[in-house]
Amino acid sequence: MLFIASFLTFYSIDCSGGLECSALRDKYEYNGWKSDLFPVLPAIFLSGVIAAALIVAARFQPADRKVAGIALDHWGTAFAVSAAWSSLWALGGGGEGRSAGVGLILGLIANLAMAAAALLTQKVPALKAPLMGAPTPQVQSPYGTGAHPGYGYPGPGGPAAGGSFGGQPYGAPQPADQSGPQQAAAQPAGGTGGAPAGAQAPSAGGSDFAPFWFAVPVNRPLFPEDGGQTPIAELAPGTWYLAVDQRGAALVAQTQDGRRGVLQDTSGIQRG
Known part of the structure; x- marks a missing residue:
C-alpha cells in the first residue's frame, strides 16, 4: 500500500x-x-x-x-x-x-x-511465530555410502519419531555385554579363556554412533567442540538438528547452516 x-x-x-x-x-x-x-x-x-x-x-x-x-x-x-x-x-x-x-x-x-x-x-x-514451518534439511551424505548411505529427516529406513537408538532410549544405561561371561565359562579352566572376553569389551563400548535428527524442547546453547564456554549458536524448538557424534551424555550437533558444537543438556530432546 x-x-x-x-x-x-x-x-x-x-x-x-x-x-x-x-x-x-x-x-x-x-x-x-x-x-x-x-x-x-x-x-x-x-x-x-x-x-x-x-x-x-x-x-x-x-x-x-x-x-x-x-x-x-x-x-x-x-x-x-x-x-x-x-x-x-x-x-x-x-x-x-x-x-x-x-x-x-x-x-x-x-x-x-x-x-x-x-x-x-x-x-x-x-x-x-514463524510464517512457515521450519525447513526440512535436504538429504546429504557426508559420511559416505555403505552402512549409512545418507541421512535426512526422516529417512525411509531411519528410526521413527521418538524411537530408540540401539534398542534403548537415548540416555538410558546400556545393558552389559553378556557374551563375555558365557564365552569365559565355555573355555577350559586354567586356560586363556579370559582373553576373548577382554577382547570383546572395547567393541561393546565402542563409538558405533549413527547420526540422527533431533529437536529440543526449549532453547539450548551450543558450545564449541574445543571445550569453550562461549556458545556459538542457540538451538531453538521447532527446528530439526543433526547429531553427528556422542561425547558421554553430550551430543555433537550440527545446525542447518553447517556450524557444529556440543549440546551439553540433552534432557527431553525429541528423536527424529
Whole structure:
C-alpha cells in the first residue's frame, strides 16, 4: 500500500486563496516522487517499504541472523518508527495553501500500523511465530555410502519419531555385554579363556554412533567442540538438528547452516 500511495497526491495546492499558481497548473498536486518534496520519498515511503521487507525477512531467517550486530526485525522496527514519525511531521508541515492528499493520509495510516505491529511483536510471543514451518534439511551424505548411505529427516529406513537408538532410549544405561561371561565359562579352566572376553569389551563400548535428527524442547546453547564456554549458536524448538557424534551424555550437533558444537543438556530432546 505504501508503494501505491507514493504515486497518489501527497500535497494539493488551493489557488483560490490568491496564490499565484495559475501558470503552474502541473504543480497543483504533488506526489511522493516529485523532487520538490524531497526527502518525502526516502523518509516516508521508501523507509516504510524497507521496514516491511526487513520485518518479513526476519520471520524466515534464523533467530541469530544479525546485520551489524542488530537483528533484522530490530532494524525493521527502527525503520518503521522513523517512517511513522516522518509521516506525522509531514501532515502538519504543508504550509499555507497546501492540504494533505490521499497519498499522505494512506502513508501515515500504513506507517503507524506497521510501527505499532513491529513494536507489539517484541512484546507479544504469539506474534513471533514463524510464517512457515521450519525447513526440512535436504538429504546429504557426508559420511559416505555403505552402512549409512545418507541421512535426512526422516529417512525411509531411519528410526521413527521418538524411537530408540540401539534398542534403548537415548540416555538410558546400556545393558552389559553378556557374551563375555558365557564365552569365559565355555573355555577350559586354567586356560586363556579370559582373553576373548577382554577382547570383546572395547567393541561393546565402542563409538558405533549413527547420526540422527533431533529437536529440543526449549532453547539450548551450543558450545564449541574445543571445550569453550562461549556458545556459538542457540538451538531453538521447532527446528530439526543433526547429531553427528556422542561425547558421554553430550551430543555433537550440527545446525542447518553447517556450524557444529556440543549440546551439553540433552534432557527431553525429541528423536527424529
